[in-house]
Amino acid sequence: MRIGVIGAGHIGGTAAKLFAKAGHQVAVSNSRGPATLDSLVSSIGPSAKAMSTMEAAKFGEAVLLALPYRRWTRFRPPRCSGGRS
Numbered sequence: 001m002r003i004g005v006i007g008a009g010h011i012g013g014t015a016a017k018l019f020a021k022a023g024h025q026v027a028v029s030n031s032r033g034p035a036t037l038d039s040l041v042s043s044i045g046p047s048a049k050a051m052s053t054m055e056a057a058k059f060g061e062a063v064l065l066a067l068p069y070r071r072w073t074r075f076r077p078p079r080c081s082g083g084r085s
Contacts (some may be wrong), residue, residue, distance in 0.1 A: 004060025006053050013040050020047045026054030029056035045061070 034050035
């Protein structure tokens with residue numbers, strides 16, 4: 001399964017590692033952009049990729065939103081979901 005993880009902090013990063021360990025393909029994103037995720041992606045392994053938030057939302061058959069509650073109001077699901085609900 002392809003899983004998009006939006007948010008690469010403690011929860012998102014750990015979840016991405018566990019998803020990859022279980023055999024899933026994982027796309028990880030954060031608010032600072034894919035270039036800041038090289039270390040996390042390399043620690044996860046070859047089944048992980050760094051992407052923009054929108055790319056990760058479109059990549060995933062399932063998407064995990066691992067965002068701090070205070071940032072939730074800035075997130076616009078319809079714009080990132082590629083038209084999926």
